Amino acid sequence: MPLELEVFPFHYSQVNKIIRENLKKGEREFILRGVNGHRYLLAGVSADIKVTIYGTPGLDLGAFMRGPVIRVFGNVQDGAGNTMDEGKIVIHGMAGDVVGYAMRGGKIHIYGDVGYRVGIHMKAYMEKIPVLIIGGKAGDFLGEYMAGGVIILLGMHTLYPERPIAGLFLGTGMHGGVIYIRGKIKESQLGLGLKPYPLDGSDEKLLEGYLKEYCEDFGLELSEVLKEDFIKIIPYTHRPYGKLYAY
Amino acid sequence: MATPQWSKFFPDFYIERLWDKCIKCRRCVSECSYEAHIWDSKKKTLLEDHSKCVGCHRCEAFCPTKALIIKRHPSDFREHALWTPWFIKNIYKQADQGGVLLTSTGCALPYKNYFDHLVLDACQVTNPPIDPLREPMELRTYIGPKPESLEIEEVNGKFRLKKKLPPLIRVEAPILFAAMSYGAISLHVHQGLARAARDLGILYNTGEGGLHASLYEYGPNTIVQCASGRFGLHVDYLNAGVAIEIKIGQGAKPGIGGHLPGEKVTEEISKTRMIPVGSDALSPAPHHDIYSIEDLRGLIFALKEATEYKKLVFVKIAAVHNVAAIASGIVRAGADAVVIDGLKGGTGAAPTMFRDNIGIPIELAISAVDKRLRAEGIRHRTSIIASGGIRCSADVVKAIALGADAVYIGTAALIAVGCTMCQRCFTGKCPWGIATNNPELMKRLPPEVAYEKIYNLVKGWTHEIKEMLGAMGINSIESLKGNRDKLRAVGLTKEEMEILEVKHAGE
Numbered sequence A: 001m002p003l004e005l006e007v008f009p010f011h012y013s014q015v016n017k018i019i020r021e022n023l024k025k026g027e028r029e030f031i032l033r034g035v036n037g038h039r040y041l042l043a044g045v046s047a048d049i050k051v052t053i054y055g056t057p058g059l060d061l062g063a064f065m066r067g068p069v070i071r072v073f074g075n076v077q078d079g080a081g082n083t084m085d086e087g088k089i090v091i092h093g094m095a096g097d098v099v100g101y102a103m104r105g106g107k108i109h110i111y112g113d114v115g116y117r118v119g120i121h122m123k124a125y126m127e128k129i130p131v132l133i134i135g136g137k138a139g140d141f142l143g144e145y146m147a148g149g150v151i152i153l154l155g156m157h158t159l160y161p162e163r164p165i166a167g168l169f170l171g172t173g174m175h176g177g178v179i180y181i182r183g184k185i186k187e188s189q190l191g192l193g194l195k196p197y198p199l200d201g202s203d204e205k206l207l208e209g210y211l212k213e214y215c216e217d218f219g220l221e222l223s224e225v226l227k228e229d230f231i232k233i234i235p236y237t238h239r240p241y242g243k244l245y246a247y
Numbered sequence B: 001m002a003t004p005q006w007s008k009f010f011p012d013f014y015i016e017r018l019w020d021k022c023i024k025c026r027r028c029v030s031e032c033s034y035e036a037h038i039w040d041s042k043k044k045t046l047l048e049d050h051s052k053c054v055g056c057h058r059c060e061a062f063c064p065t066k067a068l069i070i071k072r073h074p075s076d077f078r079e080h081a082l083w084t085p086w087f088i089k090n091i092y093k094q095a096d097q098g099g100v101l102l103t104s105t106g107c108a109l110p111y112k113n114y115f116d117h118l119v120l121d122a123c124q125v126t127n128p129p130i131d132p133l134r135e136p137m138e139l140r141t142y143i144g145p146k147p148e149s150l151e152i153e154e155v156n157g158k159f160r161l162k163k164k165l166p167p168l169i170r171v172e173a174p175i176l177f178a179a180m181s182y183g184a185i186s187l188h189v190h191q192g193l194a195r196a197a198r199d200l201g202i203l204y205n206t207g208e209g210g211l212h213a214s215l216y217e218y219g220p221n222t223i224v225q226c227a228s229g230r231f232g233l234h235v236d237y238l239n240a241g242v243a244i245e246i247k248i249g250q251g252a253k254p255g256i257g258g259h260l261p262g263e264k265v266t267e268e269i270s271k272t273r274m275i276p277v278g279s280d281a282l283s284p285a286p287h288h289d290i291y292s293i294e295d296l297r298g299l300i301f302a303l304k305e306a307t308e309y310k311k312l313v314f315v316k317i318a319a320v321h322n323v324a325a326i327a328s329g330i331v332r333a334g335a336d337a338v339v340i341d342g343l344k345g346g347t348g349a350a351p352t353m354f355r356d357n358i359g360i361p362i363e364l365a366i367s368a369v370d371k372r373l374r375a376e377g378i379r380h381r382t383s384i385i386a387s388g389g390i391r392c393s394a395d396v397v398k399a400i401a402l403g404a405d406a407v408y409i410g411t412a413a414l415i416a417v418g419c420t421m422c423q424r425c426f427t428g429k430c431p432w433g434i435a436t437n438n439p440e441l442m443k444r445l446p447p448e449v450a451y452e453k454i455y456n457l458v459k460g461w462t463h464e465i466k467e468m469l470g471a472m473g474i475n476s477i478e479s480l481k482g483n484r485d486k487l488r489a490v491g492l493t494k495e496e497m498e499i500l501e502v503k504h505a506g507e
């Protein structure tokens, strides 16, 4: 039986405490209702649990977490998945700024738009490859300093049909990982030295795998998502600062 | 024709070989990681490439017959007060390579060193000094926020605190080891620091390179760092130590991030940093989740929440112009300790212009921050940890009298393990086995040696501090904190004295 909690009267700290206490007792499934700006939910929790959230979680949802699978029915504020390690966050809405900052593993699936500075400095190591999929559009600095992992930007479910799919400085300082974009992007929107490339066979396989799971999460048709061509952005060098110095 | 390289023409150092002593054992060849000593196998003799020598004195120290002398290259440029060889040679390097000048350690320019213009007090006649050998002398320091007031209740005839105190970190001396990442320095030095910290009852700091698996056992004496690159940062790491330090800036390079070049990311380093072997480890200039004091508060509490409020959170900044106001914001953001790293703070690698020209001296920064926090009535809510150019125990005493709770030492600890200040740590070829992860070079400094030297240094300093306190007639370091009456200025201006809140000698 999942533990159901009406969190509206509680401070975030109390909510996390209740979750941790019940975790110790062996509870593996939680349903949080009435979430309204509660910060740091599940921050630093290291356990394979399922959490369903109704409402709007506040800053740093799932920061540093390792393992939980969080499904949010609502939008989330800034910093979701900050430096997260493993697990998954599925957001049936929009997300704010700095989603997935320095994330090193796990997945974040967002149905709608995201704000600025999303996916900055994501990194991969060995079998850990973080994946961030955005169903809507993104603001400036998407994937800045990216060192590893995968960002997929679909631009499909957006509140801002008039805006370009991403803002400026996409992938600035990128030195690892890959960003896939559904549709086109102007070169002037990209960070210095970056170029869009067409996908090759291995990209398509990877992309399909990631998108299949994404579509299952939101009940979408994969064929619909794949209707349009994707491009990819990869670093032009793995050593952007290799030749910067005089000794 | 290849373009001439001006910088190679005029070496900094001169390798003098005393041929009457040299036995051609070739020890110098194997000791020099810069290949400045060359064995000519045809002529069966030794040659020198002076241009490669960085002046680390390793060969000189290990030459069995003492046949080597490393000196400044005697070849001079015509004297000019403005265009000294330093500037000429830097221009040559940049004209040759067209890059940013890189260097190591702390600020090398002779800005006024305020510690050297402050003298300490001692008791004479009217109040007796205390002999630390006879009476207990307390250096124990508690790091972290202190309550505004204490409420005491009586239960069954016994007095006790009504409310539990917030967690504090107890250290047996106000000297901690500054953040130096595994990657910048060798694992052996980290092991030495960790062990010394444990045996001395103090703390060492992992720096931003993650924590090697072998060091988790030193948790109670560990500060883990959270820098913008977030390397090797995961739940176990956050929970490993007693405090988490958010690194915003560093005295040697305020306003820029860090960069561990791919060459230094070896197999072991890659495991700890959790990045692929050979890839550059870039720490962006800002944390991109912190653009304001409110954001900083966001991260402080994210870390506290993630570690269930069991860890203290420190925030480290470089001492810059507005350091007092920034520190005030940091305290209000909830930092349990503010770490201020001054102009002279060291580094494994920094652009020379940054190292030498940005930031303010730590002495002024400590005083300004302490004064500001007192004026705002929030001094008790945080500890001030000062670093950057602490060279001896008298510097520690002066820093504390100016308002610090404790100091960090970095360079001093490295000198204790044999560093000769050649200022070339960024090459990763440290011939003394300190700032390197080359397995062969690392062997030159085994962890036991590192431990012993560091332990001895701090033991010596703590003894000296006790004696200085005793001479002043105080028996606990707590009574020295911010006690500027124990300081007098020699040769400082009115303005400087105002900032430091000290009187001039004779006053």
Ligand code: SF4
Pocket (backbone or CB within 6 Å): B015, B031, B032, B033, B034, B035, B036, B037, B052, B053, B054, B055, B056, B057, B058, B059, B060, B070, B431
């Ligand atoms: S770099 Fe060091 S070891 Fe090499 S010649 Fe110079 S002083 Fe000797």
Ligand code: SF4
Pocket (backbone or CB within 6 Å): B056, B104, B105, B414, B418, B419, B420, B421, B422, B423, B424, B425, B426, B429, B430, B431, B432, B433, B434, B435
């Ligand atoms: S640590 Fe090594 S490379 Fe760095 S200054 Fe000291 S001796 Fe030179």
